[in-house]
Every structure is written in structure tokens, then in C-alpha cells.
Amino acid sequence: MLKRLKKIFGNKKDSDNNPSFGDEQISRFVSYLVYNVEDIDSDSLLKEKVREINKLDPEDKKNFLPGLYLLFERNILSGPKYTTQTDKDNFKIDFCQRFPNISSTPEMNLLFEEKLIQEKLLCILFLEKIITNGYSLVDSKGRNQIKKATDFIESLKNEKKALKADRSKKIIGTLKSFTENIYSELKKSAGEKTASEIFQGVYNYMADNYRLLDTFQEVVVIIPQQALNEQQLGMLSKKHIQNLLIEKVGNLEAVNKRLNEEITERKKAESALKDSEQRLAQIIGSAMDAVVIFNGSGVIMEWNKQAEILLGYSKEEILDKQVNETILPDIEITEKSTGEPQVKIMDQYPINSHNLRIEMKSVHKSGYKIETELSISPVNYYGEFIFSVFIRDITQRKEYEREILEAKDKAEQASISKAQFLSTMSHEIRTPLNAVIGISNLLLNANPSKEQIEDLKILKFSGENLLAIINDILDFNKIDAGKIELEKAPFNIKTVINGVKSSLTTKAFQKDLPLILYIQDNIPDVVVGDSTRLTQILTNLISNAIKFTQAGSVTISVVINEDTDDNIKLHFSVKDTGIGISEDEQERIFENFGQASSSTTRKYGGTGLGLSICKKLLELQGSELKLESEKGKGADFHFTLEFGKSDIELAPEGLNINDDKKTLEKPKSWLPRITKSIY
Numbered sequence: 001m002l003k004r005l006k007k008i009f010g011n012k013k014d015s016d017n018n019p020s021f022g023d024e025q026i027s028r029f030v031s032y033l034v035y036n037v038e039d040i041d042s043d044s045l046l047k048e049k050v051r052e053i054n055k056l057d058p059e060d061k062k063n064f065l066p067g068l069y070l071l072f073e074r075n076i077l078s079g080p081k082y083t084t085q086t087d088k089d090n091f092k093i094d095f096c097q098r099f100p101n102i103s104s105t106p107e108m109n110l111l112f113e114e115k116l117i118q119e120k121l122l123c124i125l126f127l128e129k130i131i132t133n134g135y136s137l138v139d140s141k142g143r144n145q146i147k148k149a150t151d152f153i154e155s156l157k158n159e160k161k162a163l164k165a166d167r168s169k170k171i172i173g174t175l176k177s178f179t180e181n182i183y184s185e186l187k188k189s190a191g192e193k194t195a196s197e198i199f200q201g202v203y204n205y206m207a208d209n210y211r212l213l214d215t216f217q218e219v220v221v222i223i224p225q226q227a228l229n230e231q232q233l234g235m236l237s238k239k240h241i242q243n244l245l246i247e248k249v250g251n252l253e254a255v256n257k258r259l260n261e262e263i264t265e266r267k268k269a270e271s272a273l274k275d276s277e278q279r280l281a282q283i284i285g286s287a288m289d290a291v292v293i294f295n296g297s298g299v300i301m302e303w304n305k306q307a308e309i310l311l312g313y314s315k316e317e318i319l320d321k322q323v324n325e326t327i328l329p330d331i332e333i334t335e336k337s338t339g340e341p342q343v344k345i346m347d348q349y350p351i352n353s354h355n356l357r358i359e360m361k362s363v364h365k366s367g368y369k370i371e372t373e374l375s376i377s378p379v380n381y382y383g384e385f386i387f388s389v390f391i392r393d394i395t396q397r398k399e400y401e402r403e404i405l406e407a408k409d410k411a412e413q414a415s416i417s418k419a420q421f422l423s424t425m426s427h428e429i430r431t432p433l434n435a436v437i438g439i440s441n442l443l444l445n446a447n448p449s450k451e452q453i454e455d456l457k458i459l460k461f462s463g464e465n466l467l468a469i470i471n472d473i474l475d476f477n478k479i480d481a482g483k484i485e486l487e488k489a490p491f492n493i494k495t496v497i498n499g500v501k502s503s504l505t506t507k508a509f510q511k512d513l514p515l516i517l518y519i520q521d522n523i524p525d526v527v528v529g530d531s532t533r534l535t536q537i538l539t540n541l542i543s544n545a546i547k548f549t550q551a552g553s554v555t556i557s558v559v560i561n562e563d564t565d566d567n568i569k570l571h572f573s574v575k576d577t578g579i580g581i582s583e584d585e586q587e588r589i590f591e592n593f594g595q596a597s598s599s600t601t602r603k604y605g606g607t608g609l610g611l612s613i614c615k616k617l618l619e620l621q622g623s624e625l626k627l628e629s630e631k632g633k634g635a636d637f638h639f640t641l642e643f644g645k646s647d648i649e650l651a652p653e654g655l656n657i658n659d660d661k662k663t664l665e666k667p668k669s670w671l672p673r674i675t676k677s678i679y
Helices: 002-010 023-037 044-054 058-077 085-098 106-112 115-137 140-156 160-165 170-190 192-210 214-222 238-250 252-286 305-311 395-444 450-480 493-510 531-547 598-604 610-620 661-678
Strands: 290-295 300-303 331-335 341-345 356-363 369-381 384-393 489-492 515-519 526-529 554-563 567-576 626-629 635-645
Touching: 023 044, 023 058, 044 058, 058 085, 058 106, 058 192, 106 115, 115 140, 115 160, 115 170, 115 192, 115 214, 140 170, 170 192, 170 214, 192 214, 290 305, 305 356, 305 369, 305 384, 341 369, 341 384, 369 395, 395 450, 450 610, 489 493, 493 515, 493 531, 493 554, 531 554, 531 567, 531 610, 531 635
Parallel strands: 515 554
Antiparallel strands: 290 300, 290 384, 331 341, 356 369, 369 384, 489 526, 526 635, 554 567, 567 635, 626 635
16 A cells, blocks of 8 residues: 555656645645544544634644544544455545645655654654744754754655664664754753743644654654653553553663763762862952953842952942943943843944953942953853953053054154155255266266276266165155055157167176067057156166176066057066076065175175065056076066057157256356366
């Protein structure tokens, strides 16, 4: 018969995999029972029950269908029409075919399973309904237990062979463990009364519908002992109670032994708890911070020695007083939507997280306020919410913070003054320096004597070096102050790159170094970006390459990295065959005033700001200065910059001199006189 029933359920359409039934089907089912029970004289209880349920709404009728069917089946099958087992099997098959959607629900389907499967399905149904009713009431730990239970139940779905093979009832034992764990979590989160009510409510539903099944006793087995009561046991049939008694008596020795062990363990636990409470009292008493504990009504329950010292109240004075009427007037005790208490800081959000630190003024017994830091934690203490508060005096720390802020303001003001001073001084120094450099160039071109050439070269080198140092310091100061503003203007990039190369060709020629430039052909002439900063970066990198290269060459390459409709990314590389940089020195050279070593500084000079400035200028443009080098094998500094595209055509740019024009114009008028004096 079971195989035939499985065939009926197994051949259902996909749409019936999750059977649902409407009001009409429920009404037809109950009407069918009403019609059939009128022929039964022996059981007035069944008739009354059917008529009673028939008066309910269809939605309410759903909760009684399994129990109603079992009551009906018991009375019908005991009648004269169903004398053989085949007749009884045919009745069940006829019922399932007549009401396929109703009989296919998990609540009804288990009625037609064999006992080894049925007992597990009953326990699973009980646990599922406990989970449904209790999920919203437990905390994260409880939900973790529920997830484990749900995963275990899901693993058993469609595994009837495993359910049948489990004759030792290990599955029921596992389900029992889950019900006990969930009951324990419900007690912690919602209280023992609510937990018991949930279990009792689900048990009542199961008893109303399935107590006529011989396997129903397994439901009682998995219920935690604390959740059972005499009224519920009274709902079981005598046969169920006898089976339970036989099982309990059979395990009595094991139970007594376990009970003795539990009593021993309980005594140990009580002793450990007492020791723990004593240790906790010692810890609270010796804590460096003031410790205050108050309940959900704001009444102070605990007060340590440090709290007496900090806030002036003795323990006897403060206990049973309201916390917000004495030491913490800025807090308010309110209720969550669940009815649980919560602490709220005036004009702020409630404190729901643990170990939240808040700065607040606490009030001393004498009335003055103290700068304090509070750590408030809500604790569920055996079903009652309390709040532990650690209070620390931060008066000195706040004073330090004020001093730090004042020092910061002074430092910022000093930095502004420094920037203004450097800006003014650099202009005042650069103007005469340009004159010195300009005149030295003119004198070098006026056929001086050998002795004069050497002196003029020293003069020119010193002036140019000093000017470079001043420019570096000024640029560094601007970057450091965040006053660098990047331009976005169209410019002829090839003209700029060639201009940088041309300006440094003489310097390379003096060391007999070829200065090689490669620009990819399809790079557009005009792009949108900051030409000044690009010039500055390239000049710095190429100057360094020439400075640190004694033989070989310096190669500048510009290629396309990425090309889109609106933008173009170009990759710039400055590669030399110079002294190179070891791996452990590569980080140092990008630091402010940093060079590879002190010997490098002595030999080659410089401030050590050039690469730092390049690095920061590139970072401002969203790029990065990268280095590939080995000691003695040269260096390759490279970076990528993105430029906008432009339809504007620009004429080749000339050399712009932005320094004091009057000073630079004077050497032209002095030239005849200077030339005459040399010759």
C-alpha cells in the first residue's frame, strides 16, 4: 500500500511539488467527512468534532486537518465495511487520490509513512514549528543554533532510506539535542516563561493532530524536561504513557547514575561560581577605573572603591539611587520596541553595542563636573538586563589635547609665516642671481682669458646651483603647504619635450654624453594638461641622469600607454648608464633631502629635494614615479600621465623667461663696455 501511495505522490506534476490548497478544497474535505460521519453511530465525539471544525474559517481549519483525518480514519476503518487490510489500504489510496494537494502536505503526508520514517518526520515537524515560532526572539547565538538545526533538517529531506535505516534512533537523539539547545537560547533571550509557552503551544498543536499515532511518543522524548508539565502528559493515551514508562524504567539506572554525576558537577559548579563571584568582586574592587552597575530602571546596584574616590559618594550613600539623578545626568533609560531597557545619551542615539566608549561630564557629590570617559555595556544577567559602566577621569588628557591643539595652531601659523618668508626671500635672491648668471654667460662669450674663463665658470656654476637650490626649496614649500594648483590647458607636448631636451643639451655635451630622444609618431601635437609641471619633472629627471652619468648615454622616450576618444595616457622614461642605485638605497632617494649616500652628496652636490618634488607632483596628478636600477648599471625613472585631447592647433612655443625683465635686459646694454674691458 505504501508503494502505491508513493507512486501517487511521485507522479504529480511539477506544479504540485510544493502543494498548496485553497478554501474550496478544505471545504470539500470537511464536507466529505461530514457526509461520511453521518453513517457512524458509534462515535458521537467524532461527529461533534467534525461539526465543530466545519464552523471554523478555512484558514483555521488547516490547523486541525491531520487530527481530524486520524480520528475519522480510526472510526471508519473500525466499521464493517473495512474488515481486511486491503480494504483499509484502498480507503487510504482513495482518500489521497480524492484530495491530492491536501494529502501531499508535509503535515498530512507523514500519516501515510511507515513507522520508522514517521517517528522521525514527527520530530522534524515539531522542531520546525519551534524554529518558526522562536526565531525572532533569540539573539545571534540562538540563531546560530537554529541554522545548525535547519541545515541538519535539510540534509534529511528526501532521505527516507536514511530515516528508515536509523533503527537506533540516532537522528531523534540529534533532534533532541537541537530542541534542548534552542530551548536554552530562548530562555536566555526571552525568559523561561516565554520559552515554555512556545514549546507548550507547539506541543498542543502536535498532540491535537497526531496523538492517535503510535509514534507520537517520540515527540515527547525530544521535548526538554523543563518544558513538559502534567497537563501535557495527560493528553497522551495510556498506551503512549505505558511505552514511555517502559522506556524510562529501562533507563532508570543510567538516569540515576547520570543524575548523581550531575549533582556532583552542580556542586562543583556552585563552588566554582562562588569562587568566581569572589574573584569578580576583588577585580571590581581593585579596578583602576570607577565601576558602576545599574539595572534597567537606572537604580545603582554596585559601586567600587575607585568610584568613591572619583565621584565622592560612599557605597552606602549611592546604592539604590538613580544613576541619572546623581552622577550621570546626561543619560536616559528608555525602552526598546521589545520592551528591553536601553541607555540613551541626551540628544544622541541609544547605546546598543558593547564596549562603546563615550566622553561625558560626570557629576561629583560636591556638584562640580569632571571630564570622564565612559564604557557602557548592556548585560543579560539571568533574564534581567543590567548595565556595567567603567568611568575614567580624563581631565588631564583633555588638558593635553587642548595644549596639542594650541601647539598645532601655532605650528600652522609658523608654517604660514615660513612660507611667506621663503616666497619673499626667494624672489629677492633670485632676481640678482639671474643677473649674476646672465652676466657670467655674456662674459664667457666675450673672449675672456684662460684665467678669467675658469673664474667665470665657477661663478656661473655656483650661481646656477644656488638658483636651483632656491627653486627646489620654494617648490617643496609650496607642495608641503598644499598650494600647488595644477593647470588644465592645451599645449604642444612635443615642443615642451624638445624644449627640455634643448635646454639640457649643452650640459650633456660638456660631459660628452649623447642625449637621445624618442617620441612615438602618432602622439598628438596638442594635449590638455599642466605643461609647467611636466617640464619641471622632466628637467629634474634628465638633469639627474646627466649629473650621475660619466659615460654612455641618456635616453628619453615617450610612448602611448592607452588611447581613448577623449584622453591619452603617455608613458615617459628617462634612462641613463650612470652609477645606478642599489635596492636598499632606492627608498631613501625619494625622501625629503634624501640621496643614496652621504658620499653621493659630497661628490655630486644637490639638496636631495628634486626626486621628492617629482614624486609629489606626480602623486598630485594621480600617478607614481617608478624606478628600476642596479648598482653600477644605470637607472630608469619612468611614469605615466593622462592628458586630455584637444582640437586646438598651437604654434611652436618659444622660450619664456619669467624673472625680473629689467635686470635681465641690463646685460645687453652693458655688453659693449664689458667686451671692451675684457679685450
